[in-house]
Amino acid sequence: MSGTQIQLKSCSKTFPDGTRALSPTSINVSPGEILALLGPSGCGKTTMLRIIAGLESPDETGKVFFDDSDVTSIPIEKRSVGMVFQSYALFPNMSVRENIGYGLKIKKISTEKIRDRVDEVMALCQLEGLGERNIKALSGGQRQRVALARAVAPQPKILLLDEPLSALDAGLRDQLRDELAILLRSLSITTVFVTHDQAEAMAIADRVAVMQKGHVLQIDDPRKLYTAPDNAFVARFVGAANELSGRLNNNLFSLQGGSLQLPEGISAVSDDKIYVRQEAIKLIPPSESELKGKVLSSTFLGNSQKIVLSDVCERLVNVITDPFSKYEIGQEVGLLIQVEDILVLRDD
Amino acid sequence: MLLQRGNKMRNISPSFTFQLAVTLLACAFLLVPAVMSIMAGFTANYFKGISSGLTIKWIIEVWELYADSIGRSIILAIACLFFTLIIGIPAAYALNQMKPRFARILEEFVSLPLSIPGLALALALLQLYGTMSGFRLSSWFILTGHVLYTLPFMIRSVLAIFTAIDLKALEEGASSLGASSWQRFKDIAVPNALPGILAGSLTVVTLSIGEFNLTWMLHTPLTKTLPVGLADSYASMRLEIASAYTLVFFIMIVPLLVALQWLSTRTQKIGESR
Ligand SMILES: Nc1ncnc2c1ncn2[C@@H]1O[C@H](COP(=O)(O)OP(=O)(O)O)[C@@H](O)[C@H]1O
Ligand SMILES: [Mg+2]
Numbered sequence: 001m002s003g004t005q006i007q008l009k010s011c012s013k014t015f016p017d018g019t020r021a022l023s024p025t026s027i028n029v030s031p032g033e034i035l036a037l038l039g040p041s042g043c044g045k046t047t048m049l050r051i052i053a054g055l056e057s058p059d060e061t062g063k064v065f066f067d068d069s070d071v072t073s074i075p076i077e078k079r080s081v082g083m084v085f086q087s088y089a090l091f092p093n094m095s096v097r098e099n100i101g102y103g104l105k106i107k108k109i110s111t112e113k114i115r116d117r118v119d120e121v122m123a124l125c126q127l128e129g130l131g132e133r134n135i136k137a138l139s140g141g142q143r144q145r146v147a148l149a150r151a152v153a154p155q156p157k158i159l160l161l162d163e164p165l166s167a168l169d170a171g172l173r174d175q176l177r178d179e180l181a182i183l184l185r186s187l188s189i190t191t192v193f194v195t196h197d198q199a200e201a202m203a204i205a206d207r208v209a210v211m212q213k214g215h216v217l218q219i220d221d222p223r224k225l226y227t228a229p230d231n232a233f234v235a236r237f238v239g240a241a242n243e244l245s246g247r248l249n250n251n252l253f254s255l256q257g258g259s260l261q262l263p264e265g266i267s268a269v270s271d272d273k274i275y276v277r278q279e280a281i282k283l284i285p286p287s288e289s290e291l292k293g294k295v296l297s298s299t300f301l302g303n304s305q306k307i308v309l310s311d312v313c314e315r316l317v318n319v320i321t322d323p324f325s326k327y328e329i330g331q332e333v334g335l336l337i338q339v340e341d342i343l344v345l346r347d348d
Numbered sequence: 349m350l351l352q353r354g355n356k357m358r359n360i361s362p363s364f365t366f367q368l369a370v371t372l373l374a375c376a377f378l379l380v381p382a383v384m385s386i387m388a389g390f391t392a393n394y395f396k397g398i399s400s401g402l403t404i405k406w407i408i409e410v411w412e413l414y415a416d417s418i419g420r421s422i423i424l425a426i427a428c429l430f431f432t433l434i435i436g437i438p439a440a441y442a443l444n445q446m447k448p449r450f451a452r453i454l455e456e457f458v459s460l461p462l463s464i465p466g467l468a469l470a471l472a473l474l475q476l477y478g479t480m481s482g483f484r485l486s487s488w489f490i491l492t493g494h495v496l497y498t499l500p501f502m503i504r505s506v507l508a509i510f511t512a513i514d515l516k517a518l519e520e521g522a523s524s525l526g527a528s529s530w531q532r533f534k535d536i537a538v539p540n541a542l543p544g545i546l547a548g549s550l551t552v553v554t555l556s557i558g559e560f561n562l563t564w565m566l567h568t569p570l571t572k573t574l575p576v577g578l579a580d581s582y583a584s585m586r587l588e589i590a591s592a593y594t595l596v597f598f599i600m601i602v603p604l605l606v607a608l609q610w611l612s613t614r615t616q617k618i619g620e621s622r
Contacts, residue, residue: 016447053524055520055523055524075523076520076523076524077523077524077525077526077527077528078526080526081524082524082525083520083521083524085517085520085521087514087517089514089517089518089520089521090521091518091521091522091535091536091540092513092540093536093539093540102522102525102527102535103525103526106525106526106527106531107526150521150525151524151525154525154526
């Protein structure tokens with residue numbers, strides 16, 4: 001794939017007020033790759049994105065490379081990055097067309113060429129017919145598309161998006177997420193985008209960097225992240241794994257609701273906790289299982305149902321199962337968990 | 349429906365009546381002298397009253413006596429506007445880019461002339477430049493005072509709109525598209541700040557045309573302005589001329605004030621709609 005490689009070399013960020021927004025971080029984004037920065041609010045995602053953009057400079061030791069050139073001290077206007085801001089930052093004094101063409105106008109491209117490129121980008125972002133509109137007369141979804149169109153029009157080396165969908169209503173967000181995924185892939189520009197929504201990260205990105213409190217905990221492709229999280233935070237944040245606490249004794253893991261046979265070799269369960277995905281737990285008749293729980297609630301979700309169990313361990317356990325089996329509240333059920341679905345993780 | 353309405357109409361509370369009365373009284377208190385004064389400007393002989401006949405000769409006489417003061421005031425106001433624009437807008441832009449704490453200190457500093465009485469400011473100017481007689485005797489001297497006095501209003505007005513439109517975010521957007529700081533200033537900052545710039549301009553013009561304290565200290569017999577002329581006519585002319593002068597003053601200043609009021613509510617709405 002063509003495109004520019006991004007490298008951060010031990011970039012940290014301490015704000016003047018002493019806030020450590022980012023701990024020293026080194027990451028590589030391959031040419032043409034789409035990387036998601038995923039994490040809860042305040043974990044330093046925007047800060048990292050702004051360091052790549054050139055809107056913040058990293059603390060002294062940090063370096064930012066685009067391909068082989070060190071851009072650490074180059075201001076954003078000379079970095080050739082396209083950026084979609086969380087607030088979109090569209091120019092109210094310009095029409096949709098003028099907004100999208102602004103980057104090209106700055107580059108002193110001829111008026112006809114600007115017109116052609118703007119037409120092209122507007123078609124790509126499904127903005128046909130809106131060119132003369134005022135920014136204030138656009139819906140949220142349209143603004144989002146104008147912001148994206150404006151960022152990609154000058155054919156930047158790198159595309160950066162800060163929570164591009166967070167300002168939209170839930171319904172629209174799902175639709176635009178899929179559109180955005182298709183569009184970004186068709187552009188094949190090296191892209192970094194920030195989100196706090198794991199479904200969004202999984203849907204759009206080639207790789208996801210999970211962040212917590214200014215640290216990158218794990219960078220992997222979405223499937224790997226889901227099936228083999230490096231630590232408990234990643235497991236909980238990506239796909240909401242159940243945490244089961246108990247006591248390990250010769251491969252027998254005893255909990256409040258019974259026991260589980262663990263395979264040989266995982267003797268070193270840290271803090272006596274294991275993690276299991278919601279859909280990896282099967283519900284069977286209690287007589288057939290060594291581990292039991294009580295149904296606290298069941299919620300029909302259309303293509304599945306969610307059962308909440310108590311009395312398995314201290315925490316409640318969520319199970320996603322087929323939508324049509326009936327469970328009474330208070331009913332006792334047995335839990336079947338395949339050994340390979342058990343995640344043993346460091347607790348951070 | 350109709351019946352209910354009627355009921356409501358009859359149910360005007362005594363406290364409302366009282367409030368209305370007080371409001372009308374206050375209006376009358378303010379307006380009656382103004383109306384009287386304006387009428388006096390049209391009366392042939394004020395001491396004989398309206399019966400002496402209506403005339404515009406006083407207004408013509410005011411024009412003949414004070415046309416140059418009025419003209420000077422207008423030119424001063426325009427020049428003052430010019431300087432506050434070319435100094436004030438870039439200054440507000442720079443302040444907006446600074447770190448908040450630093451900017452606040454500086455803003456206090458440029459706002460100092462607001463809290464200093466015009467007389468003190470005039471005295472300072474006289475002490476500093478009084479000996480440079482060419483400058484001292486020209487209208488430039490008054491202009492300097494007016495610019496010093498009105499500049500903070502321009503800066504504040506522009507700074508307020510920069511904050512209201514979240515200029516920082518807009519500029520980050522523009523810089524990501526490759527715009528240099530000059531391009532951001534002319535393409536983004538100024539066009540989006542126009543309502544604030546307009547409000548600031550009207551304030552400056554209104555203040556400059558109406559300014560008396562400072563101007564009175566700085567003026568010479570050859571550099572009178574509209575309000576200085578007004579005081580002069582009160583002190584030395586017959587009442588009808590002074591009244592006619594008041595009328596001229598009103599005609600010049602009231603439209604400015606109305607426009608200012610209209611603009612400032614509009615600017616407020618821009619801030620709120622964000
Ligand atoms: N300009 C700033 N000055 C001081 N602290 C800041 C600044 N910007 C962000 N922070 C702090 O840095 C941390 C990370 O912020 P941010 O990168 O915006 O998080 P995220 O985008 O993941 O929500 C937060 O605690 C935030 O309050
Ligand atoms: Mg953020």
